Amino acid sequence: MIVEILEALFLILTFLMTAYLIRHYVFTLAVLNHSHKREKAAVTTRNAAYQPRVSILIPAHNEERVIGRILQGMTKLTYLKDNMQVIVIDDASTDNTGEIAEGYAKPHNYIEVIHRNQSEGGKGKASALNRGLKQAEGEIIFCFDADYYPQKDIIEKLVAEFADPKVGAVQGRVTVLNEPQNLVTRLVALERIGGYRVDQQARDSLGLITQFGGTVGGFRRGLLESLDGWDESILAEDTDLTFRVHLAGYKIRYVNDAECYEEAVESWGNYWKQRYRWAKGHMQCAFKHSLKVLKSSNLRFKEKLDGLLLLNVYFIPVLVLLSWVVGVLLFLFHPPPWFNIFWALIPISLYSFVGNFAPFFEVGVGAYLDGRTRAYWLIPLLIFTFLYNIPICTKALADLFTSKISGKNCNHWDKTVHTGNGNSYIISQSKVS
């Protein structure tokens, strides 16, 4: 009886993982087929005359090493300054973040700083953004993380998409600034290439659930207010808002050529903290939205399917671990006859080689489309991040269940530390030019 249950479980796990692997191939092939056509069309149809008032929210908690960089970037934006409001939310910082931001606010009247004290602030990004939203006057609300450095004309590129009344939100591309720093930053850069250049682009091209990534994106103010802003009880406030926008019947557009640099995490420890928060938040969203996605009358079948795959993506590393355990148990308890048949190795090998290589293939195609010459030589090393994500996601799920049972709050926002090392890449270049 136990063996039959294990076999059934093993088959279900294999089926689920195969669905994700097929998705990787579909996305990659879609981007290969449509990328040039779509980008060309996006440029030609961009409405440059549409320049509504925008508010840019920059939540910052102890970001003294990077806040100056993004504010410098804000002053260089080509968007009409009279139609622009930049709001820095100094979220209970104990360093010089507030003073640095004030230094930029004095000579630039479109930059404002909100100071939150220890009792009011420090409750996470969503809380800070909601505070910023109260002060925002723009028709479109943008969010940028403090460690980002925007492209000069990024606002024009993103705003143009709102000319379509069905578009409720827009997402730009994230590119790693400090990529050459070390192995971790290099691998994060590869993940970003796959995630944005391929995943997001494919979702946009195929009319699926394009994701708001929490930064380098914006919303219609009216829509954001009707959705009551950011949900402070969810750690992945961006994914939560993504689904609320789609469920409300609006679209999120991805603009691949609206690019912004980010400072990637530089150590395995910080990688763990960041991904643990993402995994836990994503799982919270899966519990909150999965049923709503299935029942929604605003989503088509393919959007529902993609939505469910997206919501549950952080469960996959846990399922991988489970499938390993089940596989070993099956072998130990009672090897089924097909284990001893030599030709059974053929489908197993095919699955391992063709299937498991799908995400690496996706990253490789992204690097190719970006014109990278040798970045994809590092792709085999992504196996380390893949393996590293297994304990991260397993712990996130275990902690989520523990907190549900014990009733303790599990939403502690473990902030990603930004060292400002990315500044050297900008500073050294400005010396050259």
Add this chain to the structure above:
Amino acid sequence: MLPAPNPMTFIVLILGVSTFILIMLLPAFLELKKPRDAGPRTIMNNIIAIPQLPTIMEAEKPMLDPTLCQKIAEILVALPNLEA
């Protein structure tokens, strides 16, 4: 049925797997040791461009040769103290 495993089977298996892993990771190690990729994607052609990879490598280089520093220190110790 699969043949019964013997010590030779295990040795061949371990060697085979090790060789496969080495071949898989060799390009990655080469690129890590001597990066030839152009570095991060340049997103702002007319504003800033990302410096090439060697910039970081040069920054990590020690400012002075440690053996030279040691020799200078030895000479300084041997010199008479003019203030005394």
